[in-house]
Amino acid sequence: MKCPFCGEDTDKVIDSRSAKNGESIRRRRECLKCHRRFTTYEYIENVSVNVIKNDGRREPFDRKKLMNGIEIACAKLPIPTDRIDEIVDIIIRQIESKGEREISSKEIGEMVIEKLQNLHEVAYVRFASVYRKFQYKKEFLEELNKIHE
Numbered sequence: 001m002k003c004p005f006c007g008e009d010t011d012k013v014i015d016s017r018s019a020k021n022g023e024s025i026r027r028r029r030e031c032l033k034c035h036r037r038f039t040t041y042e043y044i045e046n047v048s049v050n051v052i053k054n055d056g057r058r059e060p061f062d063r064k065k066l067m068n069g070i071e072i073a074c075a076k077l078p079i080p081t082d083r084i085d086e087i088v089d090i091i092i093r094q095i096e097s098k099g100e101r102e103i104s105s106k107e108i109g110e111m112v113i114e115k116l117q118n119l120h121e122v123a124y125v126r127f128a129s130v131y132r133k134f135q136y137k138k139e140f141l142e143e144l145n146k147i148h149e
Contacts (some may be wrong), residue, residue: 001040008033049095052104070112073127077120087115121147
């Protein structure tokens with residue numbers, strides 16, 4: 001594991017514990033070069049799922065990409081990181097429960113839209129404006145009107 005501070009790849013594990021109801025392991029590590037501490041999480045990797053992009057390309061599902069998209073939508077809003085993690089976990093379980101080896105990015109986007117709509121209006125509109133590729137003010141306003149109906 002590379003140290004996020006100095007880039008050294010030697011560290012020691014100081015503490016390990018179960019996290020997220022036993023679905024991951026949280027490890028505190030200390031870099032052997034700069035002696036700074038950082039936290040990592042390990043998750044069980046289930047059967048790999050490929051995401052079919054809008055242009056037809058296929059790429060492996062990436063938890064980090066899903067997390068980043070939701071974090072960007074929730075930036076500077078009063079939404080705890082734990083809640084974002086929970087949403088990501090729920091979406092991943094939904095994807096895995098389908099039992100399919102492929103899923104469209106559109107399906108994943110709709111899952112995120114549904115979760116954000118119930119979480120926070122601003123996060124929802126931010127994500128929707130990028131996901132649905134709004135190009136005109138009219139499209140943006142129509143989406144805002146749906147919220148207030």
